[in-house]
Amino acid sequence: MDPHLLRSFVAVVERGSFSAAAQALGYTQSAVSQHIAALEADLGTPLLRRRPVGPTEAGERLMEHARPLLLRLEAARADLARLTRVRPARLTLACAPAALTPALADALAGLRRAAPGLAVEVRVLGRDEAVRAVLTGAADLALVTGAAAPSDPLPLPDAGPMTTRAAAEEPLAVLLPASHPLAGRPALRLTDLADARWIDAPDTAVPLAELRAAARSDGFEAQVTYGGTDLRGLGMLVAAGHGLAALAPGVAEGLAGTVAVRVSAPRLVHRTEIVHPRDPDEPVRALVAALTG
Amino acid sequence: MDPHLLRSFVAVVERGSFSAAAQALGYTQSAVSQHIAALEADLGTPLLRRRPVGPTEAGERLMEHARPLLLRLEAARADLARLTRVRPARLTLACAPAALTPALADALAGLRRAAPGLAVEVRVLGRDEAVRAVLTGAADLALVTGAAAPSDPLPLPDAGPMTTRAAAEEPLAVLLPASHPLAGRPALRLTDLADARWIDAPDTAVPLAELRAAARSDGFEAQVTYGGTDLRGLGMLVAAGHGLAALAPGVAEGLAGTVAVRVSAPRLVHRTEIVHPRDPDEPVRALVAALTG
DNA sequence: CTAAATTACGACAGTCGTAAATATC
DNA sequence: GATATTTACGACTGTCGTAATTTAG
Numbered sequence: 001m002d003p004h005l006l007r008s009f010v011a012v013v014e015r016g017s018f019s020a021a022a023q024a025l026g027y028t029q030s031a032v033s034q035h036i037a038a039l040e041a042d043l044g045t046p047l048l049r050r051r052p053v054g055p056t057e058a059g060e061r062l063m064e065h066a067r068p069l070l071l072r073l074e075a076a077r078a079d080l081a082r083l084t085r086v087r088p089a090r091l092t093l094a095c096a097p098a099a100l101t102p103a104l105a106d107a108l109a110g111l112r113r114a115a116p117g118l119a120v121e122v123r124v125l126g127r128d129e130a131v132r133a134v135l136t137g138a139a140d141l142a143l144v145t146g147a148a149a150p151s152d153p154l155p156l157p158d159a160g161p162m163t164t165r166a167a168a169e170e171p172l173a174v175l176l177p178a179s180h181p182l183a184g185r186p187a188l189r190l191t192d193l194a195d196a197r198w199i200d201a202p203d204t205a206v207p208l209a210e211l212r213a214a215a216r217s218d219g220f221e222a223q224v225t226y227g228g229t230d231l232r233g234l235g236m237l238v239a240a241g242h243g244l245a246a247l248a249p250g251v252a253e254g255l256a257g258t259v260a261v262r263v264s265a266p267r268l269v270h271r272t273e274i275v276h277p278r279d280p281d282e283p284v285r286a287l288v289a290a291l292t293g
Numbered sequence: 294m295d296p297h298l299l300r301s302f303v304a305v306v307e308r309g310s311f312s313a314a315a316q317a318l319g320y321t322q323s324a325v326s327q328h329i330a331a332l333e334a335d336l337g338t339p340l341l342r343r344r345p346v347g348p349t350e351a352g353e354r355l356m357e358h359a360r361p362l363l364l365r366l367e368a369a370r371a372d373l374a375r376l377t378r379v380r381p382a383r384l385t386l387a388c389a390p391a392a393l394t395p396a397l398a399d400a401l402a403g404l405r406r407a408a409p410g411l412a413v414e415v416r417v418l419g420r421d422e423a424v425r426a427v428l429t430g431a432a433d434l435a436l437v438t439g440a441a442a443p444s445d446p447l448p449l450p451d452a453g454p455m456t457t458r459a460a461a462e463e464p465l466a467v468l469l470p471a472s473h474p475l476a477g478r479p480a481l482r483l484t485d486l487a488d489a490r491w492i493d494a495p496d497t498a499v500p501l502a503e504l505r506a507a508a509r510s511d512g513f514e515a516q517v518t519y520g521g522t523d524l525r526g527l528g529m530l531v532a533a534g535h536g537l538a539a540l541a542p543g544v545a546e547g548l549a550g551t552v553a554v555r556v557s558a559p560r561l562v563h564r565t566e567i568v569h570p571r572d573p574d575e576p577v578r579a580l581v582a583a584l585t586g
Numbered sequence: 587c588t589a590a591a592t593t594a595c596g597a598c599a600g601t602c603g604t605a606a607a608t609a610t611c
Numbered sequence: 612g613a614t615a616t617t618t619a620c621g622a623c624t625g626t627c628g629t630a631a632t633t634t635a636g
Binding site for chain 2: 614615616617618
């Protein structure tokens with residue numbers, strides 16, 4: 001189970017082709033074929049069906065291990081690299097769409113006043129991507145969001161040591177089309193909407209799986225899935241009646257044709273959490289202080 | 294970062310010696326020396342101080358990654374092996390000391406009545422060891438214990454997909470010497486004992502780090518550390534006044550010279566959790582049903 | 587028949603063990 | 612000076628690419 005072999009395996013599954021994977025990894029297709037053969041011989045079971053190329057049951061299972069494994073390998077390398085590198089005068093922030101609030105903008109402004117030479121890069125990413133960016137050293141700090149019971153932490157992928165800290169807890173809200181029968185209500189119960197049509201927008205709003213878990217309820221089935229990290233686009237779909245989404249009330253304002261209604265029960269919050277390496281640079285510490293102070 | 298190299302690195306750190314590590318792994322010292330040199334060259338930084346042998350700062354950091362990485366590698370292999378193996382007529386149960394209760398004994402009795410040919414093996418292990426046993430296929434089922442807020446899950450190492458489920462929640466109790474001033478109380482507040490002398494018995498009672506986290510409090514400093522998984526021995530130490538320990542009230546009975554007093558605040562429970570692979574065999578399902586039904 | 591994966595095979599790199607050298611307590 | 616790690620070196624295994632072969636649509 002050499003990491004190189006796992007990398008090839010993942011690439012083949014992702015692309016559905018030996019040749020495409022080989023090209024992406026800079027190998028010949030022959031080499032990739034040998035990699036898969038070596039893995040299958042090592043594990044004693046076929047991992048891929050050929051023509052069309054796809055994972056077997058064992059292959060599916062291996063994929064669930066291979067990705068976190070490769071991520072942690074990257075994270076370990078980045079972690080050691082952080083110990084020796086010279087700190088560049090740049091702060092990279094991986095930010096969930098709903099975490100990009102006036103409070104964050106103000107905190108960044110304060111930071112830039114305090115450190116005029118500091119270059120700041122903000123990247124809007126989904127939760128796993130954001131955590132991954134911190135772990136691999138691509139970002140210095142991440143702000144991720146989700147729904148949880150009050151003061152409960154968000155479920156984050158555990159691929160290495162990192163520090164997490166609550167930045168904000170707001171009421172949870174449901175984004176409805178302005179024409180929705182419940183749009184005028186001051187508040188609503190989430191369970192009343194379990195059988196409604198929802199949009200699963202895991203990188204933009206609260207992932208539906210998390211909503212189900214937090215509400216300890218079934219339902220919340222997705223009719224439509226929305227990729228990417230653009231809130232406005234999600235608002236368009238909600239306004240057009242494709243389904244509902246769970247959000248923080250603040251970020252839901254200004255989405256034309258929609259109304260955000262607070263969730264009164266079960267008692268859930270929209271939580272923003274800070275994720276950073278255990279040994280943050282000074283600008284990171286300052287920003288964290290500004291966001292939690 | 295070949296896993297073989299990481300394995301050698303971990304072995305050297307654990308044993309504090311290249312030669313001892315080589316012997317344990319079936320290599321020559323020379324090979325292990327080359328492994329470490331290769332790792333250090335790859336990561337571009339020294340990982341070990343020599344004479345005496347010990348990890349550098351970067352080495353400490355690498356250790357935090359290497360162990361979970363190797364565990365997940367084992368877990369992946371075991372996971373795939375489970376898909377193809379023939380199920381043996383044997384159930385191996387990895388069990389925390391405090392999980393070995395009359396309820397468990399009864400459930401096992403019921404299982405053996407229902408499946409007379411089934412061999413049962415019970416191994417008493419600490420939490421991480423128990424989870425590790427399930428992940429690597431050494432055990433079919435684990436019962437782990439700890440302290441948490443009511444209905445909160447225990448913090449378990451995340452090294453692969455597994456199913457966890459609450460088996461029991463009892464009040465949390467503190468084990469005191471019979472002569473302790475608080476021994477007669479019907480209940481006590483944990484925070485009153487934050488500055489008491491504690492014994493850290495992570496594999497036998499509630500780990501102190503977990504107690505601190507659950508109580509959201511500092512304190513609970515260990516004067517004495519107790520390894521192993523024998524409750525009676527821990528009782529001896531408590532009775533002799535070496536310190537206190539947190540436990541479930543049921544398991545604390547019959548420890549001579551000690552008294553268990555219930556914790557009334559903060560609201561915490563002693564929780565027993567079931568851990569098993571996602572695709573449990575029939576006897577495992579039956580036992581889980583008996584324990585949660 | 588064509589696109590794509592596998593197999594055969596030679597060149598090369600990497601890893602092991604033996605043994606000599608070197609460093610530390 | 613004894614013990615332990617490192618280095619040198621030869622043997623061997625494993626992995627890559629090229630190219631021929633097989634297979635499935």
